[in-house]
Amino acid sequence: MEREQIAQLLEKYWQVETTVEEEKMLAEYFRGPDVPAEWEMYREIFSFYEQERKVKPGEGLEERIMERVRPRPKLWGAWWSAAACIVVALGISVYQRDTPTIKDTYDDPQQALAAVQKALLVASRNMNKGLHPLK
């Protein structure tokens, strides 16, 4: 590129009128071997920014981030067991709905009362029998 052209671009650069592309052209020029001694300090400035662009974080950063965002196998296990629990619970509730829990055994209330009294009598008699040796 012509030296005259570079001088114009530099002028625009200091006035903040250059585009990103023009600034790339300047950087390109100052990277080259034809920079006159009087522009040596500008070469330093552009090469400083170049250097800054090469700065990178330490090696392990990417792995550390990936480690944090990757879904963990353990966690998947927990999800599966949670899902399994829900399936089992649903199964049980459906099963229970199908089997009635209370069934009437007697149609006649009198008969039912007699049966209950008999059962209670048997129970109390057995209880008394059981208590007897303790006295």
Place this chain on the structure above:
Amino acid sequence: MKDKLYRLALRLLLNGHDAEDVVQDVMIRLWSRREEWGQWQSLEAYCMTAVKNSCLDRLRRRQLPSVGEERAQDVNSHDKDPHEKMIAKETFMQIRKCMDELPQNQQLVMQLREVEGFSYNEIAEVMGISLDQVKVNLFRARNAIKKSIIQTESSWKENR
């Protein structure tokens, strides 16, 4: 993208370890909001803004008196960063010193423009300032660097 985020954080925090922390936080937050990515205009601008805000938060916390002393050492440890060792050249050190001493907004504009090559519009978006303010900051910063390096060069010539 993570390199750009890291460089921005490093420019503000002057500490490689803290800068990595900030980048990690921002990337993880970004991941947790991945359903919303489609709604954002520019993922990069969003992340740069997040890094900038996160760094400014940290800088404010550094200034709290309770942690002041410990944090001050952190800032000084900037000199020990690996990339710092590479740049032994005196002019580079002069430019860096000048950059570090610029007001924060000028530093940010310089980092985004000179190092990352962002457009004026992108810089305005990341920093939440107007186009005119971007240009004013860039004008002042560029000329401050120029002035400082011209001074250094001429003082060298006098010494020889």
